[in-house]
Structure formats: C-alpha cells, structure tokens
Amino acid sequence: MALQEYAGAIVLDVDGQEVDVVDLNITAKTGRKLVKTMNSTGRAKGFARGITEYELSVTVVVPLTGDLDWESIEGSKLTQYPAAAGQPRVSYLDCFSLEVGAKYSVENEARRDIKLASLRKVNE
Template structure:
C-alpha cells in the first residue's frame, strides 16, 4: 500500500500580510431549509434552496507591536494554504469581523479569538 500525504500546517494571510494563527475553523452553511407541509404521511416533502453563509473562527496570538486592528477588518481576503507543495489554496473573499475577544491563561501566551463572515469562498 502506498503512503498517503495529508495536508499539514496552514499559513493564513489577511490582505497579503501573514498572521500568526493558532487555530482556524471555517463553517459553511448551505442555506437549505426543510419545507414542512401538511400531508397524510406526516413528514416533510423536501427542501428550499437558500443563501450560503461562510463563518470563520480564528485564534491568533497577540503580538507586542504591529497587531492588526481586528475590529476594523472589512472587505479582507483570507487565504489559507497548506504548507506542502501541490496543495490547493482556499480564499475567503470580502471578509468582515463580527466579534473579537481576548483570552489570557496561566500556561499559554495571550490569544485573541476573532469571528468573521465571508461573502464567498474560492478554491485556487
């Protein structure tokens, strides 16, 4: 059996500037909704198509200087690409920040949780 190679660490860029990221999570909602109808079978008959939503959750470290103004991020492009050759980049376009929170613990460095939404996703 041949060895399989998997995606490794990722690098995150915000508008061309590399950001030190601890964790990235992308949630894609399809926008589909269940359509309930009154019928004798007592079950739903199908679904309706809706608008897709892209939600991003980032955990970034807080640098002593040169930190991004995360509250002011609007219209940004976030590009996530694997740190191995041949991997495909994923870009989230027209991103805007919806929530920012700081987190401090005894054992780790100070971190910032950032929640963003994107208008579309592009695989490059």
C-alpha cells in the first residue's frame, strides 16, 4: 500500500499582504433550489439554478502593530495556497467584510474572527 500525502497548512494573502491565520473556513452556497410541483407522483422533480455565494470565516492573531482594518475591507483579493510548494492557489475576488469580532482568553493569544463574502472564486 502506497503512502498518501494530504494537504496541510495554508498561507493566506489579503491584497498581497501575508496574514497570520489560525483558522479558515470556506462555504460555497450553490444557489440551487428544489422545485416542488403538484403532480401524481407526489414528489419534487427537479431544481432551479441560482447564484453561487462564497462566505469565508477567518480567525487571525492580533499583532501589536500592523493589523489590517478588517472592518473596511471592500473589493479585496484573498489568496489561499498550501505552505508546501507545488500546489494550486485559490483566490477569492471582490471580498468584503460582513462581521468582525475579537476574542481574548487566558491560555491563548488575542484573536480576531472575521466573516467575509466573495463574489468570485478563481483557481490559479
């Protein structure tokens, strides 16, 4: 049996500036919706295509200096790529912030939770 290698840690760039990320969650909503019809079978028969939405949840550490103004992000480009070389990059274009929060605890560094929406996804 051959040994498998899997994707590991990632690097995140926001408009070309590397950001120290603790956690990144990406959700793509396809926009497809179930179409219910009244018919003799009593079941749905298909779906309608809609608009795809991308939502990114990012947790970053709070630096003492040089923190991004996350609340004012509009039209930004977020690029995610594996820390190991040779893997494809994925960019989320026209990003804007939806929510920004801060988190402090005894055991960990200060963190910031950011929710962003993106209008496009591009595999580079």
